[in-house]
Amino acid sequence: MDVRSQISMVFHLDKCIGCHTCSVACKNIWTDRKGAEYMWWNNVETKPGTGYPGKWEDQEIYKGGWKKDGDKIYLKGAGRPKSLTNIFHNPHLPKIDDYYEPFTYKYLDLIESPAGDDQPTARPISMITGEPMDIKMGPNWDDDLSGSPDYARNDPNLTKLSPAEQEAMFQLERMAFFYLPRICNHCLNPACVAACPSQAIYKRGEDGVVLINQNVCRAWRMCVTACPYKKTYYNWNTGKSEKCILCYPRIESGHAPACMHSCVGRIRYLGVLLYDADQIESVASSDEESLVDQQMNMILDPFDPEVIAAAKANGVADSTIDAAQYSPTYKFVKTWGLALPLHPEFRTLPMLFYVPPLLPVMASVRDVSNEAQQEKLNPIAKQWPDNWLYDTSTEEIFGTIDQARFPLEYMANLFSAGDTSKVKERIMKLMAVRIYRRHKTVGDISEEKSNEALSTAGLTPELADAIYYLTSLPKFDDRFVIPAAHREQAIEMMEFTGDVKGNTGFGFKDKSAERGS
Amino acid sequence: MNTLNTFLFVVFPYVAGIVFVVGVTYRYRRTAFTVSSLSSQFLEGDKLFWGSVPFHIGLLAVFFGHLLAFLLPQATLAWNSVPVRLIILEVSAFVFGLSLLFGLLSLLWRRLTNPRVRVVTSRMDIAIELLLLAQVVLGCWVALGFRWGSSWFAADLTPYLWSLLALSPETDAVFALPLVIRLHIAGAFLILFMVPFTRLAHFVVAPLHYLFRPYQVVIWNWDRKAVRNPKEPWSKARPKNN
Numbered sequence: 001m002d003v004r005s006q007i008s009m010v011f012h013l014d015k016c017i018g019c020h021t022c023s024v025a026c027k028n029i030w031t032d033r034k035g036a037e038y039m040w041w042n043n044v045e046t047k048p049g050t051g052y053p054g055k056w057e058d059q060e061i062y063k064g065g066w067k068k069d070g071d072k073i074y075l076k077g078a079g080r081p082k083s084l085t086n087i088f089h090n091p092h093l094p095k096i097d098d099y100y101e102p103f104t105y106k107y108l109d110l111i112e113s114p115a116g117d118d119q120p121t122a123r124p125i126s127m128i129t130g131e132p133m134d135i136k137m138g139p140n141w142d143d144d145l146s147g148s149p150d151y152a153r154n155d156p157n158l159t160k161l162s163p164a165e166q167e168a169m170f171q172l173e174r175m176a177f178f179y180l181p182r183i184c185n186h187c188l189n190p191a192c193v194a195a196c197p198s199q200a201i202y203k204r205g206e207d208g209v210v211l212i213n214q215n216v217c218r219a220w221r222m223c224v225t226a227c228p229y230k231k232t233y234y235n236w237n238t239g240k241s242e243k244c245i246l247c248y249p250r251i252e253s254g255h256a257p258a259c260m261h262s263c264v265g266r267i268r269y270l271g272v273l274l275y276d277a278d279q280i281e282s283v284a285s286s287d288e289e290s291l292v293d294q295q296m297n298m299i300l301d302p303f304d305p306e307v308i309a310a311a312k313a314n315g316v317a318d319s320t321i322d323a324a325q326y327s328p329t330y331k332f333v334k335t336w337g338l339a340l341p342l343h344p345e346f347r348t349l350p351m352l353f354y355v356p357p358l359l360p361v362m363a364s365v366r367d368v369s370n371e372a373q374q375e376k377l378n379p380i381a382k383q384w385p386d387n388w389l390y391d392t393s394t395e396e397i398f399g400t401i402d403q404a405r406f407p408l409e410y411m412a413n414l415f416s417a418g419d420t421s422k423v424k425e426r427i428m429k430l431m432a433v434r435i436y437r438r439h440k441t442v443g444d445i446s447e448e449k450s451n452e453a454l455s456t457a458g459l460t461p462e463l464a465d466a467i468y469y470l471t472s473l474p475k476f477d478d479r480f481v482i483p484a485a486h487r488e489q490a491i492e493m494m495e496f497t498g499d500v501k502g503n504t505g506f507g508f509k510d511k512s513a514e515r516g517s
Numbered sequence: 518m519n520t521l522n523t524f525l526f527v528v529f530p531y532v533a534g535i536v537f538v539v540g541v542t543y544r545y546r547r548t549a550f551t552v553s554s555l556s557s558q559f560l561e562g563d564k565l566f567w568g569s570v571p572f573h574i575g576l577l578a579v580f581f582g583h584l585l586a587f588l589l590p591q592a593t594l595a596w597n598s599v600p601v602r603l604i605i606l607e608v609s610a611f612v613f614g615l616s617l618l619f620g621l622l623s624l625l626w627r628r629l630t631n632p633r634v635r636v637v638t639s640r641m642d643i644a645i646e647l648l649l650l651a652q653v654v655l656g657c658w659v660a661l662g663f664r665w666g667s668s669w670f671a672a673d674l675t676p677y678l679w680s681l682l683a684l685s686p687e688t689d690a691v692f693a694l695p696l697v698i699r700l701h702i703a704g705a706f707l708i709l710f711m712v713p714f715t716r717l718a719h720f721v722v723a724p725l726h727y728l729f730r731p732y733q734v735v736i737w738n739w740d741r742k743a744v745r746n747p748k749e750p751w752s753k754a755r756p757k758n759n
């Protein structure tokens with residue numbers, strides 16, 4: 001057992017309001033630079049939708065991630081033979097237009113144009129060439145299902161759904177969507193690291209953050225191809241690849257990453273997971289059906305004395321083990337079994353987990369006769385002439401799951417490599433907690449029924465309370481349990497303090513100044 | 518004329534060699550960030566294919582061809598002693614030269630005409646491309662006009678180059694060569710001289726070590742066990758990451 005610690009994330013999708021505050025916080029801190037304008041280390045997508053870059057999930061196009069062949073896994077579009085033979089021209093590199101051409105407006109024209117008969121306008125100009133351009137695409141062009149015929153309909157996750165199911169999803173009356181915020185997953189089996197010919201990308205042993213050393217990156221761009229989530233970006237101005245750094249300077253000093261700190265919906269949780277690094281290869285190459293379970297298995301119980309002893313022997317700090325025991329992500333992922341990784345079939349073992357959204361599932365829209373509808377509605381409710389019923393009733397406890405407006409297959413394609421039972425299990429838990437809370441607060445559901453819901457979903461009232469608390473009422477310190485990076489050691493992540501010990505003042509940056517001649 | 522010759526074929530090769538070694542080492546150690554060739558495939562990819570691939574393949578073949586005649590002159594001459602083999606060698610070398618020429622021209626054309634690529638083009642990029650172009654044109658001219666290059670290179674130039682390396686230049690053979698060939702030789706030294714100042718420097722960091730390393734890379738800032746061992750002298754657990 002090789003116990004390592006990993007800073008992991010949970011995004012609770014029911015709570016995301018799609019405000020993009022996270023994206024803007026990240027952009028302001030890290031990517032507001034020439035060559036990085038088009039990069040959104042954090043982006044929020046509307047699902048169904050094609051996302052950013054367009055159709056990134058379709059690995060027939062982008063050739064990202066690992067594929068299993070026999071017992072072994074191989075990088076799909078990179079790796080030793082391909083990275084070196086394609087080094088002069090990488091056929092699978094996405095182009096700037098797959099993301100969007102960054103633009104701004106000539107605002108100065110508004111105040112500096114000479115007086116004339118017409119109002120001056122601010123024309124859009126490309127931030128690459130500086131020339132006027134027609135804006136064809138932006139980073140979240142398909143926000144809130146806009147442009148559905150071009151975007152939502154081409155969502156790669158729809159391909160496994162039958163045409164009838166797809167049709168049903170896009171009927172106006174049944175239309176539903178949710179937001180999917182994405183950052184780098186800081187994977188355990190990162191394809192970006194494996195694909196880098198220069199060995200510029202590495203995973204930090206202490207906390208598992210995946211970083212690109214800008215001094216070693218040589219612009220081969222294989223990581224851009226290899227990351228199935230398209231979360232490494234090529235800076236066309238510096239000729240280096242860049243990616244989410246999980247705000248490591250903030251984490252080292254005990255602050256939450258900017259996207260998480262600023263999250264308006266408070267959907268984000270961050271905490272330590274202990275895992276067994278010996279299992280990485282075998283888990284990543286396990287069968288598709290068992291990928292999720294295996295990944296959950298390699299996450300270790302931080303209360304198990306054996307795990308604690310192995311962690312200590314491996315140099316994991318006590319404070320980190322402590323943080324692992326309080327970790328909100330451990331609760332969501334393991335204790336409660338509520339969260340799932342995004343696209344586990346890419347086999348990078350992502351360490352960002354999602355609590356699948358319940359809202360598009362909670363209610364069903366049914367085609368019932370108008371009379372039946374009237375019976376259900378309160379007499380003072382507005383009466384609609386059509387035959388659709390938006391049903392949020394809880395008569396049949398989990399009845400709406402299977403008739404959900406959002407087919408479970410779709411969720412399963414996103415979060416469990418197509419296995420609906422895993423998604424259903426989580427959704428049932430979420431629903432049971434709601435039923436329980438409704439029993440508690442509204443009181444129109446009997447205790448019996450609430451208990452039945454809980455036990456069917458495998459929960460107890462205590463667990464439901466805990467889930468409810470961490471979902472709805474958590475304080476800042478509950479959401480972000482960041483192990484102390486040990487200030488005395490944190491500084492040594494940047495430089496070795498021993499070098500300046502015994503020097504004048506704070507010492508010299510330059511070695512040549514050791515002796516004043 | 519002789520002073521110029523002496524400068525070009527005795528002094529300059531040493532200057533170029535020293536500038537190359539010192540310059541590349543200095544650039545690598547001080548600003549490793551800049552040691553690469555700024556890729557523009559992200560901005561324009563299709564035309565690049567028809568430039569970069571024939572250019573690099575042609576260049577590698579031609580370069581290793583020259584290198585072979587330099588390292589194994591006897592073998593080259595022996596191979597060339599059968600006319601068919603000589604023709605095969607010369608024709609294939611020339612085809613690679615043409616591929617190099619074609620690639621270079623399409624790269625230059627793309628660089629000058631594509632507005633996005635223009636943005637990431639420096640004056641030095643153009644200068645070095647023109648220099649390479651001149652060198653390739655001269656090279657093709659030499660191959661066509663002064664047959665058979667592979668043989669006289671091995672017989673005349675290899676001794677000269679080795680004598681340079683042995684620090685006792687023997688220049689008679691070079692001085693006697695036609696102007697075109699001498700220009701081609703001087704061009705080679707000029708290119709060597711320019712490497713540290715241009716994007717050409719990326720060839721010294723060709724990522725061959727990728728073949729030998731494990732796929733996953735994990736770096737600990739400290740030796741995580743030693744750092745917590747009170748018996749270990751603390752300066753030993755030095756962070757490895759900088």
Ligand code: SF4
Pocket residue numbers: 183184185186187190191192193210226227228229230231232243348
């Ligand atoms: S999400 Fe992509 S960039 Fe991030 S660690 Fe995984 S493979 Fe690398």
Ligand code: SF4
Pocket residue numbers: 015016017018019020021022023044179181262263264265266267
């Ligand atoms: S800030 Fe939070 S709620 Fe807003 S879009 Fe980002 S993840 Fe969603």
